[in-house]
Amino acid sequence: MSSPAEKPREVGPQLFPFPLSEASVGAQLWIHSVEGNPRECHRLHEMGFCRRAELVKLSHGAMTVCLVCGARVGLSETVAQRILVTVAPGEPRENPGNAKAVRSDLSSFAEEGTLFCRIRDRFRRRKGGAAG
Amino acid sequence: MKLAPGGRERARLAEPTNIAFVGNPNSGKSTLFNALTGLRQKVANYPGVTIEKKIGFCYDLHGRKCQLIDLPGTYSLLPSAPDEEITCEVLFGMRPDTPVPDAVICVLDATHLERSLYLVTQVLDLGLPIIVALNMMDLLEERGDSIDVEALAAKLGCPVIPCQASKRKGLIEIRAALSRELSPSRPICRRLPEPVGDALTRIARDFPQEKVERRALCSLVLSAPDSQRLAELLAVTHLLPSLREEQERLQEKMPDWRQQSIAMRQQEIRALTADVFRKSPVIGKSATDWLDRWVTHPFWGWWIFLGIMGTMFLAVFEMGAGPKDAINGLFLALAVGIKKVLPAGDLRDLLTEGVIGGAGNVVVFLPQILVLFFFLGLLEDSGYMARAAFLMDKVMSRVGLQGRAFIPLLASHACAIPGILAARTLSDPRDRMVTILVAPFASCSARLPVYVLLIAAFFGGRPGAAVAEAGIVMFLYLLGLGAAFGFAWLFKNSLFRSRPTPLVLELPPYRRPSLRTIAAQMGSRAGAFLRRAGTTIVAISVILWWLTAYPKVSDGDRSAQLAGSFAGRIGHCIEPAIRPLGFNWKIGIGLISAQAARENFVSTIGVLYAGVSKGDAQPVSLAQALLADRWPDGRPVFSPLVCLTIMLFFVFSLQCVSTVVAVRRETGSWKWALFQFGYMTLFAYVVCLAVYQIGRAFGF
Secondary structure, three states: OOOHHHOOOOOOOOOOOEEHHHOOOOOEEEEEEEOOOHHHHHHHHHOOOOOOOEEEEEEEOOOEEEEEOOEEEEEOHHHHHHEEEEEOOOOOOOOOOOHHHHOHHHHHHHHHHOHHHHHHHHHHHHHHHHHO | OOOOOOHHHHHHOOOOEEEEEEEOOOOOHHHHHHHHHOOOOOOOOOOOOOOOOEEEEEEOOOOOEEEEEEOOOOOOOOOOOHHHHHHHHHHHOOOOOOOOOOEEEEEEEHHHHHHHHHHHHHHHHOOOOEEEEEEOHHHHHHOOOEEOHHHHHHHHOOOEEEOEHHHOEOHHHHHHHHHOOOOOOOOOOOOOOHHHHHHHHHHHHHOOOOOOOHHHHHHHHHHOOOHHHHHHHOOOHHHHHHHHHHHHHHHHHOOOHHHHHHHHHHHHHHHHHHHHEEOOOOOOOOHHHHHHHHHOOOOHHHHHHHHHHHHHHHHHHHHHHHHHHHHHHHHHHHHHHHHHHOOOOHHHHHHHHHHHHHHHHHHOOHHHHHHHHHHHHHHHHHOHHHHHHHHHHHHHHHOOOOHHHHHHHHHOOOOHHHHHHHHHHOOOHHHHHHHHHHHHHOOOOOOHHHHHHHHHHHHOOOOOHHHHHHHHHHHHHHHHHHHHHHHHHHHHOOOOOOOOOOOEEEOOOOOOOOHHHHHHHHHHHHHHHHHHHHHHHHHHHHHHHHHHHOOOOOOOOHHHHHHHOHHHHHHHHHHHHHHHHOOOHHHHHHHHHOOOOOOHHHHHHHHHOOOOEOOOOOEOOHHHHHHHOEOOOOOEOOOHHHHHHHHHHHHHOOOOHHHHHHHHHHHOOHHHHHHHHHHHHHHHHHHHHHHHHHHHHOOO
């Protein structure tokens, strides 16, 4: 599990399961598994977060918003870290987060939507570096 | 209509057919229920609005009476919160006050077909006759998607009716379906991992025969992460040892058997959906995408939230002030008219000082309360509430609660009681208890007359007053929320320690708010407010007037009469306790009467200051009367510091008997209701004492 300062991951092939929190905005993904408390996992499965279900990550701001089974669901950072996903077939493997290649309409939204997060993360990284 | 066992007999005896409404949260069950029954249950565009079962009646096309049971939304028949338990209890026939439904109307959000079908397949397993209502077909068509309704009906083996409950489309078809013969449903998702199927066969043998399919119930209990609770619900706790044995056996054979079972069902649903659902090839950025980009933004989202709050309070003063002054003028004119018509005496004083001075002074705030409800209605109906909860999750998790708990707090701004009931949507019992204990800190509409009266006394009529007034009210509302967060943190780190439940919340698409829905809710709120003003508040005002009028100690000298009256004597007894807060005995009497309902403070003060007038027949407004009151040393009683202290007392204290009773009902104990009353009152007293004494020390 990576620290919040490393998010969102922008590049790199993702052939193995990785947390939803690390996926790029606009990426089309498949759910691999859900980890954590059995009760919470069960409810997530019932809401459609089950193995091989398709998922599109819509935003990564204060929380993660994703589209699953046609419904828009908001997830806290903890939950997004517990949902492991893989790249959906058809998504370019070289860059799973390259939304422009798959859903150009969502990509601009994604890029603009995460600008603040990127600045914030960069600031956190610098702060972390200085502290270290 | 072919009915479930026992149903035919009831029909013969002209008993109504029981129809339960089931569906995912925010799928439009209550809207459809309202459309069919003509009732006005609360509807809004966020999950978790309905938290109780509601009963209504309609007639099928043969004129036969149907009892409709609106139930809280759920994603599955394995309940994870008390509101979902109600739905499951009714469907399983385990609720003593509700008969087993003869049929079920499954309300589906057509835009979320795949997700909604999970619950439908579980209900089909129960073997009850089912009608599927495909709601929100207009939104589906707007998106360019389509559903092959006939194919879906054939696959589900039950009638499927497209409808648009908000526009009353499809109601005739639903009533027609209720008139026809319905057969018990059959399960369509039969696949299960082999060991799970074997375990089910073994347990089902011992499972008691219920009114619904026992294999379905058995499957639910077996796969429930908390079998104990569901077994208690179904009264099969004696089977728990064998259930646990099977669960352990399954865990050894197939560690992810629960996930596998759900995944297999979901696969079948996906295959079914693929056959009937046609998605538009064009994917465009929707208005919801665009709005969410800003509204849920970690930085701009907060500014939008504060902007909305500010606009709402500004509107309360700007839009509500004119009608309020007009109503106030009417009551003053009425009082003058009564004084001219009736001879001096107790009856005249009772009407002018008791009824008009008391209840009339509360009714004048109706326009401002309605403006507040209009804006709350806009927020609820547009879909913003879920975003606000989403935005608040970060803050809420810092105090140990989940963002979903913000919805009960927001609902408490209208009235604490629906807010306390809305805490049923929280799955963690400790989170629920903490939310109930802090919900009354959210300033409800009953506090608004007190705030407006005291603020208007100082700012009314000055240039730019509305902005200052709105700013102060917003500050008081935020202060209430701050206190709620602070005490939530305290409780979560002491009495109710638990890990915060991570937030998973469906974000409904934004919708243009329905003015009809908002107007209906405003009408119902106005009705409730006027009923209370016309009953409780009038009664208390009349009692209070009697307490101020008797015993007769002085003819003509109003101050001497008040001081010597029963009310005056009681007030002077309690004055030593409230004097350190800067309150005189009249304020003390107001605080006592406000224990029944907060608006009573205004009516009580109205009665106590009713005799103040400019001349013989020229009564002044209540705000002016307050400003004219002086201590014996000539200092104004209602100085800005005292007004602030009174408002702070109202922000922090719990002065509502109905809320105390609601907390007792929800927590199942007087202990927590009294604890809440005690800690809030004590906190309010300490804060007011500190503010007043520090303010005095600084010369205010």
